Structure formats: structure tokens, C-alpha cells
Amino acid sequence: MLKPLNLDKIKEKVPNLYEAVIVTARRARKLNDDNKLEFNALLSTINSGHEDEFEDRENPEQLKLSLEFDKREKPHLKSVKELTSDGIEYRFKDKTI
Secondary structure (H helix, E strand, O other), X not given: OOOOOOHHHHHHHOOOHHHHHHHHHHHHHHHHHHHHHXXXXXXXXXXXXXXXXXXXXXXXXXXXXXXXXXXXXXXXXXXHHHHHOOOOOOOOOOOOO
């Protein structure tokens, strides 16, 4: 599902749209990495029973966990929301030559 963004709100916070894209993309990547770490940590606690790699069985606990993570807000939408609500602080690197 596509969700349109109000670019005027973004321009109020960050005058350059390119900078806004970079900041939100980096924040979304960080949020996604955190989600992956949390998911893998929770997944490792689930007992899968048999360790037979040739037999594909549905694990209800694993399915429930993956559905729970699918329902979460997507990282790119969350990072845009953080940017427009002043939740992201960013700075530029010093340009020393």
C-alpha cells in the first residue's frame, strides 16, 4: 500500500530534500537492523523440535512471531515520522582538508 508524503512538512524540518532522503534512509536502515536483531534473538529462543532440514514443518510459535513483526510499522515510514516530529537529530561531518 502506498502512502503519500507531504513534502511541505519535510521541507519545514529540512530545507534540502536530498538531505531529508539521506537522513531518513539511514535512520530506516538502523531501525531495520534493530528489528532484525530483535527478531533473530526471539527466533533463537523458540524450540523448533527436530533439526531435520529436509522436512518443512510449520512452527506455530515462529509463525506467530513473524506475523507480529509484519504488523509493526515499517522502518521507512517510522523514520519519516521521526523526521517530521523532530525525533531525528543529525549533523554534518566537519570538512577539514
